[in-house]
Amino acid sequence: MSTDRTPWAAGSVDVIVIGAGQSGLAMSYFLTARGIEHVVLERGAIANSWRRERWDSLRLLTPNWQSCLPDYAYAGERPDDFMTMPEIVAFISGYASFARAPVHTGVEVQSVTSVFGGYRVGTNHGSWFTRAVVLASGAFNRPHVPALSQNLPPGLHQITAFDYRNPDSLPPGGALVVGGSATGLQLAAEIHASGRPVTMATGEHLRMPRTYRGFDIQHWMQVTGLLDQRYDEFDDLDRLRKLPSPQLIGSEQRSTLDLNALADRGVRLCGRLAGLRDGHLQFSGSLRNVCRLADLKLNRLLDGIDRWIEINGGLGATAPYRLLPTRIVDPPCLAIDLRAGGISTVVWATGYRPDYSWLQVPVFDRKRQVRHDGGVVEAPGMYILGLPFMRRRKSSFIHGAEDDARELSQHLAAHLDAQSRARAFKFPKSA
Amino acid sequence: MMNLQQTTVDNGVDVQALLEAREALSAAPEGAAFVWRASSTWAGGTHTQSRIEKFYGLGEEQSHRTEFEIDTDHPELFAADDNGATPVEVVLVGLAGCLTAGIASVAQNRGIQLHSVRATLEAPMDLQGVLGIDPDVRNGFASVRVRYEIDADAPASDIAALVAQSQKRSAVFDIITNPTDVHVEVSKV
Numbered sequence A: 001m002s003t004d005r006t007p008w009a010a011g012s013v014d015v016i017v018i019g020a021g022q023s024g025l026a027m028s029y030f031l032t033a034r035g036i037e038h039v040v041l042e043r044g045a046i047a048n049s050w051r052r053e054r055w056d057s058l059r060l061l062t063p064n065w066q067s068c069l070p071d072y073a074y075a076g077e078r079p080d081d082f083m084t085m086p087e088i089v090a091f092i093s094g095y096a097s098f099a100r101a102p103v104h105t106g107v108e109v110q111s112v113t114s115v116f117g118g119y120r121v122g123t124n125h126g127s128w129f130t131r132a133v134v135l136a137s138g139a140f141n142r143p144h145v146p147a148l149s150q151n152l153p154p155g156l157h158q159i160t161a162f163d164y165r166n167p168d169s170l171p172p173g174g175a176l177v178v179g180g181s182a183t184g185l186q187l188a189a190e191i192h193a194s195g196r197p198v199t200m201a202t203g204e205h206l207r208m209p210r211t212y213r214g215f216d217i218q219h220w221m222q223v224t225g226l227l228d229q230r231y232d233e234f235d236d237l238d239r240l241r242k243l244p245s246p247q248l249i250g251s252e253q254r255s256t257l258d259l260n261a262l263a264d265r266g267v268r269l270c271g272r273l274a275g276l277r278d279g280h281l282q283f284s285g286s287l288r289n290v291c292r293l294a295d296l297k298l299n300r301l302l303d304g305i306d307r308w309i310e311i312n313g314g315l316g317a318t319a320p321y322r323l324l325p326t327r328i329v330d331p332p333c334l335a336i337d338l339r340a341g342g343i344s345t346v347v348w349a350t351g352y353r354p355d356y357s358w359l360q361v362p363v364f365d366r367k368r369q370v371r372h373d374g375g376v377v378e379a380p381g382m383y384i385l386g387l388p389f390m391r392r393r394k395s396s397f398i399h400g401a402e403d404d405a406r407e408l409s410q411h412l413a414a415h416l417d418a419q420s421r422a423r424a425f426k427f428p429k430s431a
Numbered sequence B: 001m002m003n004l005q006q007t008t009v010d011n012g013v014d015v016q017a018l019l020e021a022r023e024a025l026s027a028a029p030e031g032a033a034f035v036w037r038a039s040s041t042w043a044g045g046t047h048t049q050s051r052i053e054k055f056y057g058l059g060e061e062q063s064h065r066t067e068f069e070i071d072t073d074h075p076e077l078f079a080a081d082d083n084g085a086t087p088v089e090v091v092l093v094g095l096a097g098c099l100t101a102g103i104a105s106v107a108q109n110r111g112i113q114l115h116s117v118r119a120t121l122e123a124p125m126d127l128q129g130v131l132g133i134d135p136d137v138r139n140g141f142a143s144v145r146v147r148y149e150i151d152a153d154a155p156a157s158d159i160a161a162l163v164a165q166s167q168k169r170s171a172v173f174d175i176i177t178n179p180t181d182v183h184v185e186v187s188k189v
Helices: A022-033 A048-052 A085-098 A147-151 A182-193 A217-223 A237-241 A259-264 A287-312 A398-426 B015-027 B087-109 B156-168 B171-177
Strands: A012-018 A038-042 A103-105 A109-115 A118-123 A126-135 A157-160 A174-178 A198-201 A268-270 A273-277 A280-283 A335-337 A343-348 A382-384 B039-042 B048-057 B060-072 B114-122 B145-152
Touching: A012 A022, A012 A118, A012 A398, A022 A038, A022 A085, A022 A398, A048 A085, A126 A398, A147 A273, A174 A182, A182 A198, A182 A259, A182 A343, A198 A259, A217 A287, A259 A268, A287 B156, A382 A398, B015 B087, B060 B087, B087 B114, B087 B145, B087 B156, B087 B171, B145 B156
Parallel strands: A012 A038, A012 A126, A038 A103, A126 A382, A157 A343, A174 A198, A174 A343, A198 A268
Antiparallel strands: A109 A118, A118 A126, A273 A280, A280 A335, B039 B048, B048 B060, B114 B145
């Protein structure tokens, strides 16, 4: 285990990192390397979210060779496979020990307020005073569920991806999975395989093949530089940061899980869940277009990869090809009668929101998102990590933590230096 | 995206103004609250005369340059006088207008020169719905099919992307494909 100190004493420290997941631990590594005194506060155990807030069969959708943290790479025997939840927890916990991160587990941050020279961090074990705060508590703390959920009949079983663990806990009968993200598709496939007919309702989504021209799609995302694209290269950052996760699954067979694959298994596809009227769920008639948008975008991705291979050579890459367009049944399903439609469960795979209810510093925009510039938050000495496209396209992935943490630790160090110099200047050695 | 052509793309859309409006309204979202209006008068039979002139937006009452009039009626086949297009045909006109305007705007924004954009629209409808013959048949369209033929200086996939993007950001497309809350009040005069 890491240097887990219990009992511990609250007090003063130069930097507090909130959250001992991959982002917090990567930041801790660089702070240690820079000789900056800090602690990492974690409300649960290390890699808490991975332990407690994911479903049983989940695997990373990025291959093992891609899993790395500062100075620490995957060393197992299956580089092309995908880590299970216990393996991810072991990987991250192993990193905490390797990095000798000063983690305090079981410490829940309940408030962060500004004080002169820094911040006061209130926890369930007393208060800390600190000069800088790193928000590494993750982007996926609370499930987001549309308001429509409250109007569904009480007899219908509802569950979010956040609470879902396996299909055994669901009542028998059909399930409606709402949301065409990676999570939605994975749960739809799993629940359908359990013998419960599944209907999937999707709006805009991101379609990707697992492999292309003989390599994992993440290989191409990496070598072409897509994953390293920086936030400041784009005008429509807001849109990019809200993209759903790509429809990928991690499996030994390296299978592609897209809407066609689901349809092949007998999953019924509907448009975005749009409303409820007279006991009927209503689905958008825009399904055809959202599938077209996803297909066009997929082709642009593959075009880009083909162009890169033409210029740079793709050693061992097989011939280019394209996936079949997403099939839409004609006529598509626009409504389901909840009384007679055979739906016993609604699974909400409709995304997550981070929880910053404890952050009492005015750094939020009008939609309650933290305002930041590539991870540098508006408040002095405050940083954020791990959000989608926070600083790079890869920011919210395990392998994205390193570069972001390295750069932000540099900014943080400069901030502490400048602050110290300002103080020294203000309080000259007494005459 | 770099446009290496000598001539500037001109589809007649002032995209710069739209982008500026978008930025201004992001900062002041109250200005984005618009209200569209129309008024109508029965003209006998199934003939209705509608007028469009005023709307609300950017925090105050606005007005079109002139008042527009649209007549709607039923065709002679329905034992009516055919003084105007049917209301459902006007809905198709709304969709065509919205999608085409979107195509022009997106093309301008993406530096694609359009030469011609034509659409034909078709909407099958089973009259057993509105005639109350079969309760399982809806009143409205069974579906809507829009066929675009576009001549533009871009590959087919880019043109397809224009049309897809236009649907994504189309008001009428949204109105037709998604549920909308409609309140109808009545008073006796």
